[in-house]
Structures are given as C-alpha cells and as structure tokens.
Amino acid sequence: MRYVSTRGTAPELAFSDVLLAGLATDGGLYVPCRWPELPSADELDSCSTYAEVAAAVIQPFIGDDIAADEIAAMCADAYGTFRHDAVVPLVQVGHRQWIAELFHGPTLAFKDVALQLVGRLFDHVLAARDERVTIVGATSGDTGSAAIEAVRHCDRVDIVILYPRGGPSEVQRRQMTTVDSPNVRAVAVEGTFDDCQDLVKAMFNDSPFRERMRLSAVNSINWARVMAQTVYYVTAARALRQPITACVPTGNFGNIFAGWVAQAMGAPIADFIVASNTNDILTRFVNDRDMSMRPVVPTSSPSMDILVSSNFERLLFEMNGRQGARTAEQLIRFREVGRLDVPADLHERWIDGRFRAARFDDDEVAAEMRRMYQGCGLLIDPHTATGTAAARRLAGDLPVVTMATAHPAKFPDAVAAATGVTPALPDHLADLFDRPERSDVVPADLSVVEDYVATRFPPER
Numbered sequence: 001m002r003y004v005s006t007r008g009t010a011p012e013l014a015f016s017d018v019l020l021a022g023l024a025t026d027g028g029l030y031v032p033c034r035w036p037e038l039p040s041a042d043e044l045d046s047c048s049t050y051a052e053v054a055a056a057v058i059q060p061f062i063g064d065d066i067a068a069d070e071i072a073a074m075c076a077d078a079y080g081t082f083r084h085d086a087v088v089p090l091v092q093v094g095h096r097q098w099i100a101e102l103f104h105g106p107t108l109a110f111k112d113v114a115l116q117l118v119g120r121l122f123d124h125v126l127a128a129r130d131e132r133v134t135i136v137g138a139t140s141g142d143t144g145s146a147a148i149e150a151v152r153h154c155d156r157v158d159i160v161i162l163y164p165r166g167g168p169s170e171v172q173r174r175q176m177t178t179v180d181s182p183n184v185r186a187v188a189v190e191g192t193f194d195d196c197q198d199l200v201k202a203m204f205n206d207s208p209f210r211e212r213m214r215l216s217a218v219n220s221i222n223w224a225r226v227m228a229q230t231v232y233y234v235t236a237a238r239a240l241r242q243p244i245t246a247c248v249p250t251g252n253f254g255n256i257f258a259g260w261v262a263q264a265m266g267a268p269i270a271d272f273i274v275a276s277n278t279n280d281i282l283t284r285f286v287n288d289r290d291m292s293m294r295p296v297v298p299t300s301s302p303s304m305d306i307l308v309s310s311n312f313e314r315l316l317f318e319m320n321g322r323q324g325a326r327t328a329e330q331l332i333r334f335r336e337v338g339r340l341d342v343p344a345d346l347h348e349r350w351i352d353g354r355f356r357a358a359r360f361d362d363d364e365v366a367a368e369m370r371r372m373y374q375g376c377g378l379l380i381d382p383h384t385a386t387g388t389a390a391a392r393r394l395a396g397d398l399p400v401v402t403m404a405t406a407h408p409a410k411f412p413d414a415v416a417a418a419t420g421v422t423p424a425l426p427d428h429l430a431d432l433f434d435r436p437e438r439s440d441v442v443p444a445d446l447s448v449v450e451d452y453v454a455t456r457f458p459p460e461r
C-alpha cells in the first residue's frame with residue numbers, strides 16, 4: 001500500500017514512512033492511494049476478539065511493510081491494556097440509541113484506542129531500522145497523557161510533553177507527572193497552551209535541532225491514528241447486525257473521518273451526525289456550508305475547543321476528486337482569509353444526506369448529562385453528552401451509535417455540577433492522588449527548552 005499527500009507534491013511513501021513522518025513535506029496529510037475493502041463477513045465472524053478484528057481491518061493499510069503475525073501481536077498487546085474484555089463495548093441508552101464506550105484504555109479517553117497501537121507500531125518500525133526518535137508535543141490535557149501512556153514502555157522512543165503550568169485539571173496533570181519511566185518527561189511551561197504549541201513548532205522548524213534529536217510527533221493528523229480508529233466503527237455496526245447512524249462529538253474531524261473511512265471500506269454505516277460544542281465550525285459547515293474561523297471559546301468539553309478542524313483536509317481531498325493542487329490552494333486561502341469556500345455542488349454531493357450536525361452550549365450539555373443520569377442511571381462526560389444530545393435531536397429510522405469519547409471521571413467537576421454525583425476513578429487510577437509527581441518547570445524560552453530536551457535525552461547515546 002502506498003500513501004499520497006492531500007496537497008499532491010510530497011513523495012509517495014509506504015506505511016512505515018508515513019507513520020514516522022506524520023505531516024507530509026508539502027504540508028499535506030497522508031492518505032492511502034485507494035480505500036481497501038473490509039475483510040469478508042466470514043473472516044470477521046471468525047475473529048474472537050476486538051484485537052483480531054483490528055488486525056484484520058488494518059492489515060491492508062500496512063501491506064507488506066509489517067508481517068501479519070506481527071500486526072496481530074501488536075494489536076493483542078495494545079488492546080490487552082484495556083479494562084474491558086470487549087475493548088469498545090456498546091451500551092444501550094434508549095430505544096434505538098447506543099453509546100460505544102471508547103474510554104476503557106489507560107488514560108480514560110478515546111485517544112488510547114489509537115495511541116496504544118501507534119506506540120507499539122513506532123517501536124516496531126524503529127527497531128527494524130535500528131533508529132530512535134524523540135517525540136515532542138504540547139497538550140492542554142488529554143493528548144499528553146495518552147501519548148505518554150502509549151510510549152512509556154517503548155525502548156526506542158523518548159517523549160517530552162509540554163503543558164501550561166496550572167492549565168490541565170489535577171487528574172490530567174497527575175496522569176502525566178506520575179508516570180515513572182526513564183523515557184518520559186512532562187514539563188510545565190511558564191506560559192499558555194499557545195506558548196507550548198509555539199515552542200513545539202519552533203523546535204520542529206529548527207532543522208539542525210530536529211535532525212540531531214530525531215524529533216517526531218504523534219498528533220491527531222498522523223494517519224496511523226485514523227487507521228486504528230476505523231476498527232470500532234466496524235465492530236459497532238457488526239454488533240447491531242444492521243446499518244447504523246454514527247454520531248460523533250468532534251472538533252478536529254479525526255474520529256468522524258475514521259468512520260467515513262470505515263464506510264468507504266464497506267462497513268454498514270448509513271450516515272453520520274456531527275456533534276459540536278459552542279466551537280461549531282463543523283456544524284456550520286454541514287448545515288450552512290460556512291467553514292469560517294471564529295475565536296475559540298472555552299467550554300466544558302475542552303478537547304473539542306478548536307479553531308480549525310485539521311483532519312477535514314482528508315475529506316476535502318476526496319471531495320476534490322483527489323486533486324492535491326486544488327486542495328492545497330483552498331487550504332492556503334483558508335489560512336489567509338479565515339474562510340474555506342466549497343462549491344455548492346460538491347457540498348450537495350458529499351455532505352447533504354450523508355452528514356447531519358447539531359451544536360450544543362454548556363447549559364444544554366449539562367442538561368443532557370442530568371437527563372442521561374435520571375433516565376439511564378449513567379454518568380457521562382461533557383464530550384459524550386454533546387454527542388448523545390445530537391443523537392436524540394437528529395435520530396432517524398436507524399439505530400444511532402454515539403461515540404462516548406471520555407470517561408466521566410476525567411471531567412469530574414462538570415459531571416458533578418450537572419448531576420450532583422462525583423464519578424469515581426476506575427481502580428487502576430484510584431491511587432492517582434497518592435502517587436509521587438515528577439515534573440520540571442521551564443520558562444517559555446526556545447533555547448532553554450531545547451537545552452532541556454537535549455540534556456535529558458542526549459542524542460549521542
């Protein structure tokens with residue numbers, strides 16, 4: 001399997017190179033040169049675990065790059081870290097409403113489903129090449145802990161995660177700072193999340209530093225993350241034995257695009273519901289063809305507080321008939337003028353009838369958390385509640401499966417304010433508040449941060 005860039009000029013690469021590269025050299029995102037078909041129904045029926053389905057579904061995306069038995073072993077290992085035998089169980093929450101619980105991984109958010117596998121893929125590919133990398137990333141909370149958990153046991157990956165001092169919630173911070181692995185550093189920056197992101201960008205733009213440290217990233221535009229997320233769309237639709245509507249609380253368009261890929265591969269997903277919080281760029285696009293940037297407003301579902309939906313680029317490339325030059329032109333203009341223009345006929349062909357969308361503010365999300373607790377006895381987090389609210393408002397004839405993206409205990413204050421009940425942390429994190437923390441503090445200064453990275457993880461080892 002070969003991969004092409006959505007902007008058309010970067011070299012075609014095989015899976016392992018796409019994995020390590022993240023972003024393409026022309027600024028685009030990698031996608032497979034064609035969408036493979038799902039394994040046959042018989043083959044999927046013969047799988048006895050989620051990990052086996054995962055191995056079968058992702059194998060064609062990897063091609064000959066990694067042997068099938070090695071992919072299977074990595075999937076078994078990755079999904080063995082989940083606390084639920086089903087890995088992504090379905091729970092019924094209404095007559096024709098289900099949620100897919102994506103939060104049974106080590107850090108209680110759906111990013112584990114992809115990153116637990118991606119960490120193992122990194123280690124495998126680096127071992128085959130006898131190379132190492134240093135992953136640097138910025139986080140406001142969730143992504144950092146999922147990335148750290150993904151690579152804490154990797155021999156060939158060091159990781160430095162920058163977070164704004166005082167920014168993340170205490171649970172989020174402790175999930176990063178209590179990991180006692182020699183290859184992990186969580187660093188508090190005296191500054192904002194934007195400062196952290198700027199520092200990471202500046203490290204990548206410093207070519208000598210980037211090459212010396214062999215910098216790498218595992219952000220949400222990495223193709224391997226999307227690939228791993230296609231699997232639970234397949235298992236959800238198969239479990240219900242009929243076509244479904246998939247409802248996804250989303251900001252970056254990453255999770256929902258994975259569903260679109262599963263549909264393109266032949267999974268019985270009839271259509272999609274986009275659920276937005278107040279930062280509703282995607283809902284405005286689906287409903288009114290208006291994709292324009294607006295200032296980010298902080299909400300109770302911070303993982304969807306985004307300005308630009310970076311993974312939308314992959315769907316745009318498809319809408320453009322896979323013309324990279326045209327996609328690049330539209331996106332460069334989008335950054336300049338703050339508005340993406342998609343012709344009405346393309347919107348009609350690709351969006352109408354395939355996607356529906358709704359937006360909910362924090363009060364509506366709180367009311368939905370309360371309703372779900374009263375109606376089903378279930379505590380759900382604000383991201384999931386955004387989804388279930390949209391699923392109820394827009395439900396049609398088909399069963400709706402809403403992606404439950406975080407465990408309620410990850411956002412205890414919002415859940416308690418809405419329901420009066422403070423959700424408990426699962427057993428494996430019950431002593432989180434007693435574990436020793438390890439964190440360094442640095443100023444928001446590029447040379448200090450680069451020194452820090454190079455001293456902690458000397459490249460000459």
Ligand SMILES: *Cc1c(COP(=O)(O)O)cnc(C)c1O
Nearest residue numbers: 250251252254255303383405406
């Ligand atoms: C990252 C995240 C999301 C949004 O993911 P997208 O890639 O924007 O679809 C939603 N909920 C939670 C809890 C997350 O951590």
